[in-house]
Amino acid sequence: MNALSNGFWPVVLTVYTPLLGIFVLALIGRAQRAGWVNVGCAGVSFAASIWLAWAYTVHGDIVAAGLRIDALNISLVVLNALVGLSTALFSRTYMLEMLSTRLSGARGVHGLRLYNSLFQAFLFTMLLALTTANLGVLWVAVEGCTLSTVLLVSLYRTPEALEAAWKYFMLCGVGIALALFGTVLVYFAAQHVLPNPAQGLNWSVLYTHRKQFEPTVMIIAFVFVLVGYGTKVGLVPMHQWLPDAHSEGPTPVSALLSGLLLNVALYAVLRIKLLVDGALAGTPSAHLAGHLLIGFGLVSLLVGALFLHRSRDIKRLFSYSSIGHMGMITFGFGLGGPLATFAALLYMIVHSLTKSAVFITVGHATHIAGTQTIDHIRGLIRTQPKVGWTLLIAVVALAGFPPFGLFTSEFLLLGATMHRAPLLAIVLLPGMAITFAGLFRHVQRMVYGPVPAGQTPVRANLWPVYVQMALVLWLGLTIPTLLAHWLGQATALVAGAPLP
Amino acid sequence: MSGEVIQSLILILAALVLFASFVQISRERLLPAIHAFAWQGALVAVVTGLIAATGHVPGLYFSAALTFLLKALLIPWLLHRLVRHLKLARHREPLGHPILTVVLAVALVIFSYWLVLPIVAHSLSSTRNILAISLAVVLLGLLMMVVRSQAVAQVLGFMSMENGLFLAAVSATQGMPLVVELGVAFDVMVAAVLFGVFFLELGEGGELHNVDRLNRLDETRDGDL
Numbered sequence: 001m002n003a004l005s006n007g008f009w010p011v012v013l014t015v016y017t018p019l020l021g022i023f024v025l026a027l028i029g030r031a032q033r034a035g036w037v038n039v040g041c042a043g044v045s046f047a048a049s050i051w052l053a054w055a056y057t058v059h060g061d062i063v064a065a066g067l068r069i070d071a072l073n074i075s076l077v078v079l080n081a082l083v084g085l086s087t088a089l090f091s092r093t094y095m096l097e098m099l100s101t102r103l104s105g106a107r108g109v110h111g112l113r114l115y116n117s118l119f120q121a122f123l124f125t126m127l128l129a130l131t132t133a134n135l136g137v138l139w140v141a142v143e144g145c146t147l148s149t150v151l152l153v154s155l156y157r158t159p160e161a162l163e164a165a166w167k168y169f170m171l172c173g174v175g176i177a178l179a180l181f182g183t184v185l186v187y188f189a190a191q192h193v194l195p196n197p198a199q200g201l202n203w204s205v206l207y208t209h210r211k212q213f214e215p216t217v218m219i220i221a222f223v224f225v226l227v228g229y230g231t232k233v234g235l236v237p238m239h240q241w242l243p244d245a246h247s248e249g250p251t252p253v254s255a256l257l258s259g260l261l262l263n264v265a266l267y268a269v270l271r272i273k274l275l276v277d278g279a280l281a282g283t284p285s286a287h288l289a290g291h292l293l294i295g296f297g298l299v300s301l302l303v304g305a306l307f308l309h310r311s312r313d314i315k316r317l318f319s320y321s322s323i324g325h326m327g328m329i330t331f332g333f334g335l336g337g338p339l340a341t342f343a344a345l346l347y348m349i350v351h352s353l354t355k356s357a358v359f360i361t362v363g364h365a366t367h368i369a370g371t372q373t374i375d376h377i378r379g380l381i382r383t384q385p386k387v388g389w390t391l392l393i394a395v396v397a398l399a400g401f402p403p404f405g406l407f408t409s410e411f412l413l414l415g416a417t418m419h420r421a422p423l424l425a426i427v428l429l430p431g432m433a434i435t436f437a438g439l440f441r442h443v444q445r446m447v448y449g450p451v452p453a454g455q456t457p458v459r460a461n462l463w464p465v466y467v468q469m470a471l472v473l474w475l476g477l478t479i480p481t482l483l484a485h486w487l488g489q490a491t492a493l494v495a496g497a498p499l500p
Numbered sequence: 501m502s503g504e505v506i507q508s509l510i511l512i513l514a515a516l517v518l519f520a521s522f523v524q525i526s527r528e529r530l531l532p533a534i535h536a537f538a539w540q541g542a543l544v545a546v547v548t549g550l551i552a553a554t555g556h557v558p559g560l561y562f563s564a565a566l567t568f569l570l571k572a573l574l575i576p577w578l579l580h581r582l583v584r585h586l587k588l589a590r591h592r593e594p595l596g597h598p599i600l601t602v603v604l605a606v607a608l609v610i611f612s613y614w615l616v617l618p619i620v621a622h623s624l625s626s627t628r629n630i631l632a633i634s635l636a637v638v639l640l641g642l643l644m645m646v647v648r649s650q651a652v653a654q655v656l657g658f659m660s661m662e663n664g665l666f667l668a669a670v671s672a673t674q675g676m677p678l679v680v681e682l683g684v685a686f687d688v689m690v691a692a693v694l695f696g697v698f699f700l701e702l703g704e705g706g707e708l709h710n711v712d713r714l715n716r717l718d719e720t721r722d723g724d725l
Contacts, residue, residue: 066679136680143687150694154701162701163714169698170654173691174642177661180684181638181668185619188672201677216618244717310719 007055007062011069013048014081015127017041021120029109031099034116035092041120042081042088045127049081057482068133068204071489076130076267079349083259083356084123086464090360091119091252093461097367098250102156115155115250121148122256126264136201138268139176139183142232145261146172153249164244171241172231179228179268185221186275189213203271210278218279222289225272226296232265234323235296235330236303243307246319247372251363254315258322259356263348266326269293270333274494293334298424300327301431308438313372314362317442318355321398324435325351331428332413333494337420341495343412345487346479350405350472354398357468361391364460365446374442379451388447390462390469395443397472399436405475503554510550514633517543517667518609521640521660525605528592530652534579537656537663540637541571544663547630548670560675566685567666575659575692582696583652586703593650601647605640612636630671637664649710651702655695662688 021041028034053074056062062069069077095103095112103111125148129141146169154165183201190200193212199205231238246254276289304324311317329351332344364387369377381388397404410432417425474480479487520540527533545568552560583589595601612635616628641664644657666684669676676684702711 134677134680136676137683140680140683140687143684147687147690147694151697154698157701160716162698163716166651166698166702166711166714167717169691169694170645170658173658174645174661177638177641177658177665180665181635184665184669184672184676187669187676188619191673197673198677200673201680214619220615220619247717307719312719316719 006059006064007052007069008064010048010052010055011062011064011067011131014045014052014077015067015124015131017045017048018084018120018124018127022117022124025116025120026113028116029113031096031109031112034113035096038116038119039085039088039092042085042123045123046081046085049078053078053482063133063204066133066137067128067131069131071486071493072270073130073267075345075349075483075486075490076263077127079352080123080126080130080260080264083256083352083468086468087252087255087259087356087360088119089461089464090255090363091250093459094252094363094367095250097458107157111155111157114151118148118152119252119256122152122253122261126260129264130267133203134201135183135186135203135206135271138271139180142179142229142265142268143176145264146176146232149245149249149253149257149261152253153245155250155253156248158248161248164241164248168241168245171238175228175231175238177228178224182221182224182226182228182272185217185224186213186272189217189221189279203275206275207278210275211281213275213279215280215283215285218276219285219288222272222276223292226269226289226292229265229268230296233262233269233330234300234326236300236323236327239300239303239323242323243311243316243319246322247313247315251315251359251366254319255356255359255363258319258359259352262322262326263352266329266333266348269330270494273333287336290334290336293330294424295334297327297329297331297334298427298431300324300330301435302327302427305431305434305438308435309441311442312374314366314374314377314442314446315359315372317374317439318358318362318398321435321439322351322355324431325355328410328413328428328432331424332416335413335416335420335424336495337416338491338495339419340413340416342487342491343409343416345490345494346405346475347409347413349483350409350475353468353472353475354394354404354406357465357472358391358394358398360465361387361394361462364458364462365391367458368455369452374446376452377446378449379455380447382451383455384457384460386462387457387460390465392443392447394465394469395439397469397476399439400432403473403476405472408476408479506550506554510547510554511629513543513547513550514630514667514671517547517663518633518636518640521637521644521664522602522605524656524660525601525640525644525647526595526598528594530583530588530591530650531580533653533656534576534583537579537660538572538576540660540663541576542568544667544670545572547667548675551670551674555674557674559678560670562678563670563675563681566681570685570689571659571663571666574689578692578696579652579656582699586699588652591650593648593653595647597647601643605643608639608643609636612639627671631668634664634668634671637661637667640664651699651711654711658695659688659692 125144187200234242308320523536548564613632616632641657641661
């Protein structure tokens with residue numbers, strides 16, 4: 001039983017608790033109870049992820065039950081479980097509120113049951129995608145994310161929600177299909193090299209043999225994978241679904257989409273990029289994968305920044321900000337080298353914490369104002385100081401102000417750009433400045449200003465937000481030794497050398 | 501039968517798979533397009549079975565059976581029922597630019613051959629042909645989703661992309677590991693059911709015939725709840 005003692009239980013509990021939750025929640029009809037069970041499942045998963053982190057620190061890489069924990073995914077797994085828990089806490093009260101407004105009627109009770117069950121399905125597929133050792137299962141899990149969120153986006157059954165869900169389904173479905181073709185090509189390349197071809201989708205086996213793969217096959221595979229999973233990352237021009245799905249779905253789902261799903265998709269691209277980089281090393285097109293990421297990243301940053309100004313819907317505003325931020329992170333991984341890679345990994349974590357906190361606060365703000373239209377949301381600080389100030393501070397953090405974590409990561413990324421490719425900073429800096437201006441232009445009008453008639457405070461539980469913002473602040477002031485160690489190891493894996 | 505005969509048989513069947521894609525794109529009515537899709541699924545299943553027989557890969561027999569059940573029977577049956585339920589059997593949707601569409605489709609097939617050429621320079625010529633055909637089927641599915649604005653037709657395009665992907669996996673690598681194939685089949689089935697749900701919803705709103713009319717969401721719209 002020695003193999004079982006090394007982290008078998010924590011990894012299984014972390015990933016499979018939500019799977020159990022899917023079935024349990026499908027059976028619970030009572031709204032109050034279902035909300036708590038939802039929180040409970042996310043809580044068990046989070047507690048197990050802490051146990052997993054401990055096991056990983058003690059034993060190193062963990063391989064169990066087809067899952068694999070290494071430097072690259074351990075921090076993302078803990079992050080996923082944490083944001084999952086805080087969103088579940090928020091969703092409990094928020095969805096009960098919705099039951100009396102947008103989900104009213106007999107359909108509402110079924111709708112809520114479906115919602116809770118799919119919420120766990122969404123968490124499960126993301127955790128499975130992060131932890132699986134098999135590139136094929138990774139694809140199945142990411143496709144599972146799409147399937148579980150399609151019905152979440154269309155939950156309110158309005159024509160707009162249906163339209164958003166249809167676009168999301170079609171675009172991501174096609175994207176994901178292309179990623180499967182890329183995965184088949186990787187498997188094909190592996191067939192000629194591996195001693196046991198049946199293991200041709202096992203990532204660690206592929207990684208060991210990555211230098212022997214046929215470069216031309218890997219290039220084409222990477223293009224398919226990048227376009228495929230890139231659709232889910234929200235890279236321009238495959239980003240069309242993202243603002244729609246964010247604005248029309250329930251707010252807890254927007255928080256999970258922006259905070260976690262985009263990271264998971266980028267993680268999938270990164271896994272394959274590591275193999276491609278190995279195969280291309282020494283050929284004339286050694287940095288091809290990186291250059292593609294740089295290109296997609298910068299275009300996404302600019303488009304996200306410009307569309308942010310035109311947004312009239314508060315949730316669309318922040319979804320364009322997500323496109324921009326994911327662009328920056330993609331750019332960071334494309335740039336490569338220890339500093340940029342470290343910055344991008346840290347960026348993934350702080351962006352996810354900040355963005356989900358922002359969306360939770362936005363959920364309360366739209367509830368207060370009764371609308372998502374930016375022009376009609378006014379005087380949040382006077383109506384309910386707690387919500388107004390939290391939104392302002394969270395957006396300050398999101399815009400990359402010190403002393404928050406996003407400042408650290410953006411600063412490191414900019415430093416790396418100046419060092420390695422100073423010309424690209426000409427694109428990067430205006431992109432950051434435009435995003436910054438766009439966020440403030442909109443947000444300061446929403447939090448300050450006179451209170452519209454009849455606007456009253458709502459019941460708001462902001463504790464999850466406070467905890468996440470405290471973490472973002474902490475990461476801005478200092479990076480804990482353990483996290484620094486994990487990120488250092490992950491940097492070594494991705495960039496080939498640890499941060500000096 | 502000798503190996504060579506079976507190889508040519510596989511090639512002919514693969515060519516028919518591609519032909520089924522062309523038929524799906526050019527049909528004006530939905531039911532013939534669904535029938536073409538069902539035939540395509542059956543052909544893919546037969547190709548899989550033949551590859552299992554020549555390569556002595558018993559696992560592939562299972563995949564072949566699964567494909568036949570799912571792609572040739574279950575999903576076409578589901579779509580057929582929906583089309584009848586929504587009274588779409590007599591609905592015609594002529595292509596906007598039929599000649600342009602066919603030219604584009606042919607160009608995509610040529611592009612697929614060009615793209616696949618360096619990939620399989622070292623493999624058998626039959627692998628190269630089938631891989632090129634499967635990529636072409638994927639791209640033709642994509643083309644169908646672009647040129648058709650009827651929701652059911654778009655879903656057919658989507659599903660025939662999956663056929664192309666499956667053919668690629670079978671021909672290039674003699675099938676993916678079993679757990680992956682089961683996962684993919686499960687995803688495809690769930691997707692088919694979800695599409696059914698969507699058709700019913702869109703049918704209520706009258707947007708089934710023209711998905712292009714789904715254009716409410718942009719930056720100029722107010723977000724009032």
